[in-house]
Amino acid sequence: MWNRFIKDLKAYFPYARFSAKSDLKAEVASSYLNWLWWILDPLLYMLVYSFITVIVFQSKVDYFPIFVFIGLTLWNFFSKNVQGSVKMVRQNSGIVSKVYIPKYILILQKLIVSGFKMMICWALIVIMMAFYRVPLTWNVLYIFPILVEIVLLTFGCSCIILHFGVYVDDLFNVTQVVLRLIFYMSGIFYSIGDRVPEPYKTIMLTCNPVSMLIESGRRCLLYESVPYRKSILVWGVISVLLCVAGVHLIYKNENSYVKVM
Amino acid sequence: MEREIALEVNNIWLRYKCLSSYSIKKSLLRLKKADTKVFEALKGVSFSLQKGEILGLVGKNGSGKSTMLRAIAGIFSPDEGTIDLHGNTVSLLSIGVGFQRELTGRENIVLSGMLLGFSEEQVRSKMDEIIEFAALGEFIDMPVKTYSSGMHSKLAFSIVAILESDIILVDEVLSVGDSKFKRKSYNKMKQLINDQNHTVVIVSHNPDTIKELCTSVLWLHDGKVRMIGETNEVVNAYEDFMSK
Numbered sequence: 001m002w003n004r005f006i007k008d009l010k011a012y013f014p015y016a017r018f019s020a021k022s023d024l025k026a027e028v029a030s031s032y033l034n035w036l037w038w039i040l041d042p043l044l045y046m047l048v049y050s051f052i053t054v055i056v057f058q059s060k061v062d063y064f065p066i067f068v069f070i071g072l073t074l075w076n077f078f079s080k081n082v083q084g085s086v087k088m089v090r091q092n093s094g095i096v097s098k099v100y101i102p103k104y105i106l107i108l109q110k111l112i113v114s115g116f117k118m119m120i121c122w123a124l125i126v127i128m129m130a131f132y133r134v135p136l137t138w139n140v141l142y143i144f145p146i147l148v149e150i151v152l153l154t155f156g157c158s159c160i161i162l163h164f165g166v167y168v169d170d171l172f173n174v175t176q177v178v179l180r181l182i183f184y185m186s187g188i189f190y191s192i193g194d195r196v197p198e199p200y201k202t203i204m205l206t207c208n209p210v211s212m213l214i215e216s217g218r219r220c221l222l223y224e225s226v227p228y229r230k231s232i233l234v235w236g237v238i239s240v241l242l243c244v245a246g247v248h249l250i251y252k253n254e255n256s257y258v259k260v261m
Numbered sequence: 262m263e264r265e266i267a268l269e270v271n272n273i274w275l276r277y278k279c280l281s282s283y284s285i286k287k288s289l290l291r292l293k294k295a296d297t298k299v300f301e302a303l304k305g306v307s308f309s310l311q312k313g314e315i316l317g318l319v320g321k322n323g324s325g326k327s328t329m330l331r332a333i334a335g336i337f338s339p340d341e342g343t344i345d346l347h348g349n350t351v352s353l354l355s356i357g358v359g360f361q362r363e364l365t366g367r368e369n370i371v372l373s374g375m376l377l378g379f380s381e382e383q384v385r386s387k388m389d390e391i392i393e394f395a396a397l398g399e400f401i402d403m404p405v406k407t408y409s410s411g412m413h414s415k416l417a418f419s420i421v422a423i424l425e426s427d428i429i430l431v432d433e434v435l436s437v438g439d440s441k442f443k444r445k446s447y448n449k450m451k452q453l454i455n456d457q458n459h460t461v462v463i464v465s466h467n468p469d470t471i472k473e474l475c476t477s478v479l480w481l482h483d484g485k486v487r488m489i490g491e492t493n494e495v496v497n498a499y500e501d502f503m504s505k
Contacts, residue, residue: 011378014375014380014381015372015375015376018371018372018375018381019361019372022361022364022368022372023361023363023364025368026361026363026364026365026368026404027363030363094360095376096336097331097336098334098336098353098376099334099335099336099352099353099376099377100334100335100336101376255337255338256337258331258336258337259277259337
């Protein structure tokens with residue numbers, strides 16, 4: 001399977017890249033302010049959550065706007081891709097029923113698109129960090145393994161969801177609810193470390209990879225501390241296993257996807 | 262003259278499972294398991310094609326012609342049996358290739374070409390030829406969603422016809438566009454067919470097209486080979502059968 005994966009990746013990656021580039025271009029071309037929404041969307045949500053948390057719940061967190069922004073950036077990348085992969089094959093039926101394409105290439109294409117948008121958000125985070133004069137340490141570099149891990153985790157989960165999305169008609173509704181649940185449990189607009197009592201705190205930070213990665217990102221970028229290195233390592237291994245399982249699942253079943261549609 | 266074999270189809274079986282889509286809601290409401298009916302689209306079909314040969318596929322609706330083409334194109338693999346392409350590239354030419362609606366015609370040419378297994382440079386080098394053949398005028402730089410269905414198929418046909426895969430599979434596409442384009446595409450088809458490097462499989466319900474273009478004909482009936490052989494013989498037998 002490994003050889004086939006490498007071969008297919010080599011053959012189809014140019015397609016995924018070109019298609020992603022065209023998608024982004026089309027988004028910019030279709031309306032003048034569209035690309036502005038890539039920035040405005042997380043910024044406005046940041047304001048909403050800042051309002052709720054700071055004014056309604058009177059919580060005090062240092063650098064709260066950046067704190068929320070980091071959470072939202074990582075969360076949006078994960079949830080939008082996972083949610084999008086449910087109907088991926090059906091939405092691309094025009095392609096899927098006309099040529100052979102490894103179906104995870106469709107996910108890869110979306111990952112490139114949202115990865116690009118995420119990079120814009122990270123640029124904004126850097127600007128905000130400079131604006132707030134956040135003190136920096138070498139721990140900042142931990143953000144790179146965190147980014148790699150969120151990509152692997154998202155790809156693995158998306159592949160598995162894509163497979164079941166073909167066969168289960170109402171999976172979309174289920175993933176919507178589950179993702180909403182994970183959203184509230186991931187401490188995107190509150191700090192799990194400060195607000196949640198033990199033992200739930202440890203459970204939420206070790207069993208939920210998204211909240212673990214978000215908290216780790218905040219620790220190394222904002223609070224001059226070391227991220228949860230052990231958890232990152234363990235979830236890194238699990239993410240790779242998820243990717244292997246997902247790709248295997250797709251390879252084994254993708255031939256019958258067209259027949260179901 | 263012995264020519265090399267381009268395509269070998271060996272005893273393939275292809276089954277569709279009806280009702281295989283499943284919903285959590287449905288299975289909660291109705292606890293007994295829905296029985297899945299299995300529909301056999303192809304039942305042990307084998308044939309082989311030499312390079313440069315033009316095969317016509319005939320048969321009534323639902324006899325497995327399109328399934329056959331899709332299996333050869335690799336869109337789904339057969340449940341049993343093998344399809345050997347001998348390393349040739351293959352493309353399926355059917356009405357309305359999957360274009361990305363938001364993107365321009367130009368970008369879709371590159372995307373479709375890449376999906377057919379060509380590199381970006383290869384597609385770009387043939388770009389002008391494709392655009393000229395499709396004759397869409399200024400629409401080539403507009404999003405595909407603004408195209409009429411005729412323009413859609415014209416572009417689809419042009420991409421596959423100009424890029425020239427080794428094996429071309431044609432699914433009822435010779436009636437594309439207005440009469441001018443029809444004539445043009447028909448001539449292009451003939452040109453591709455006369456070129457000894459291409460192997461073509463054509464599905465058509467029009468006996469005249471088949472008679473004019475094909476070097477041999479395969480008659481599929483209920484997923485089985487009913488007859489295979491010389492064009493006139495098979496087409497006449499098929500027409501006799503259909504007029505009964």
